[in-house]
Amino acid sequence: QEVLSVSTGFGLYLAFFSNLRCQIVAGVIEQRVLDRFFPPPSLTSTALSVVIRVLNTYLGATLFDAFMLLVGLKEEGEEEWRELIRA
Numbered sequence: 690q691e692v693l694s695v696s697t698g699f700g701l702y703l704a705f706f707s708n709l710r711c712q713i714v715a716g717v718i719e720q721r722v723l724d725r726f727f728p729p730p731s732l733t734s735t736a737l738s739v740v741i742r743v744l745n746t747y748l749g750a751t752l753f754d755a756f757m758l759l760v761g762l763k764e765e766g767e768e769e770w771r772e773l774i775r776a
Contacts, residue, residue: 698762706756707749714745 719738727734757763 695762698757698760702753702756706752710745710749714741 718741723734723737727737729735754763758765
């Protein structure tokens, strides 16, 4: 793949999808929901925050694969993307 096309696809993904997911996790879930039920500093709030952020990272990697397939920058079965994301 051309470096420019892959870089552009990755930049678009980060700008729209990744940023939106992080804003929802930090602003809505953590500040509005977790802080309401488990006021900080709380071990439960911190633990749930870590779990939510790890799940968000996994979701992001899965959505990145789907996005790259959708825009044609990844072919079905190319596993090097997964290794690149996990590194």
